[in-house]
Amino acid sequence: MKNQEVIDKILQYHPLIPDYQGCDGYKTGDPQEECTGIATALVPTVDVIRSSIKENCNLIITHEPIFYQTPDFADWRGDFENETCKEKQKLLTENHITVWRDHDHIHAHRPDGIFTGVVRQLGWEKYMRQEENGPGYLFDIPRMTVEELGRHLISCMNLHGLRYIGAAADQIERVAIVGHIYPDSFYKDHTEADGTYHDYGMDVIRLMEEGVQAIIPGEIIEWTTLSYIRDSITFGKIRACYNVGHFNMEEAGMKYAAEWIAELAGNQIPVRYIPTEDGFRYIPS
Numbered sequence: 056m057k058n059q060e061v062i063d064k065i066l067q068y069h070p071l072i073p074d075y076q077g078c079d080g081y082k083t084g085d086p087q088e089e090c091t092g093i094a095t096a097l098v099p100t101v102d103v104i105r106s107s108i109k110e111n112c113n114l115i116i117t118h119e120p121i122f123y124q125t126p127d128f129a130d131w132r133g134d135f136e137n138e139t140c141k142e143k144q145k146l147l148t149e150n151h152i153t154v155w156r157d158h159d160h161i162h163a164h165r166p167d168g169i170f171t172g173v174v175r176q177l178g179w180e181k182y183m184r185q186e187e188n189g190p191g192y193l194f195d196i197p198r199m200t201v202e203e204l205g206r207h208l209i210s211c212m213n214l215h216g217l218r219y220i221g222a223a224a225d226q227i228e229r230v231a232i233v234g235h236i237y238p239d240s241f242y243k244d245h246t247e248a249d250g251t252y253h254d255y256g257m258d259v260i261r262l263m264e265e266g267v268q269a270i271i272p273g274e275i276i277e278w279t280t281l282s283y284i285r286d287s288i289t290f291g292k293i294r295a296c297y298n299v300g301h302f303n304m305e306e307a308g309m310k311y312a313a314e315w316i317a318e319l320a321g322n323q324i325p326v327r328y329i330p331t332e333d334g335f336r337y338i339p340s
Contacts, residue, residue, distance in 0.1 A: 056089070056090050058087070058089075058113075058114050061093060061114060061324070064319040064320065068315065068319055069160040069163060069168075070163045072160060077159045078156060078158055078159065079155075079159050079160055082099075082117075082121045083121070083147045083152065083154045084114075084147070084151070085151070088113065091114075091325075092107075092111050092112035092113065092324060093114045093115075093116060093316060093320065094112035094116070094328075095310070095313040096116075096117050096331055097118050097119055097302055097309045097331040098117060098119045098331045099119075100331055102332075103115070103329050104143070104152060107329060108150045108152065110325070110327050113150075113153060114154075114155065115154045116155055116309075116312065116316065117157070117309075118156070118158055118161065118305060118308065119156075119302065119305075121154055122143070169305050169308030170192060170232060172308035172311030173232060173304065174192070179196065182194040182195055182197075190234065190241075190259050190261075190262060191234070191267075193262075193267065198227070199226070199227065201224070201295045204230070212306065212307070213306075215336060217297060219298065220284055220294075221294065222293075225295070226293070230269045230270070230271065231267045231269075231271070233259050233262070233270050233271070234255065235274040236256045236272050236275040236280050236281075237274060237275070237276045238276075240255045241255045256279035259272075260280055263283070263287070269294070269297065270295075270297075271297045272296070272304075273299075273300075273305065300333075302334065303333055306330065313327065
């Protein structure tokens, strides 16, 4: 089976996105080369690429950018030389590695293909209140303390540590996994004709005002929702936020992808999930 045949099967599995012009697609390699093995990974880091070579996987299905630029160009487009990028390109070329990005398509599933993996990793399938409720996925989990939930996240997500805001001993049971909280994250921040203002961070605040006690975002800025949570705690309300990180949050989605890609390939080609792993280290206070 050629690389392109694998990609065709993946695109048939995903929801159709009409007239797609986004970031998904080939980033390097040869679509017509015979596929010796498939690696799924959240980020095509050098470590991931080297592991793929070791596993004889010449096709990497990745979720995040390859050459350090938000538009995810297939080459470096800065106005200065990037030696790390050159070395990475050489590693890919010399080992005949093809990289195909699957970002927008996997997120287009309902429920979201990445967050399905996250929910499975946490063991929360039976606690989901409904598939999706506006800005997040809601769960009624067994009651536990803020600290206990934090330790559960560290264990399930293989984290080196965890930043959180909350009172460690507070009891929580209603939790939401939400998206990235920063300006213009899911829609353009805007002011209505009547003067009311709307942004995604405010949507998450509404969730918490309506009963969600803790949120797990992918990314979060500090001057909106996070400041609201901090002040709410000061007023004696039960609120918490776990800053696990964008990549750590979504890692499980590509672990799950290895399962359904193996089924699509009819188990004819080896499929390996290669963890990107937590890139952060923590200096104890």
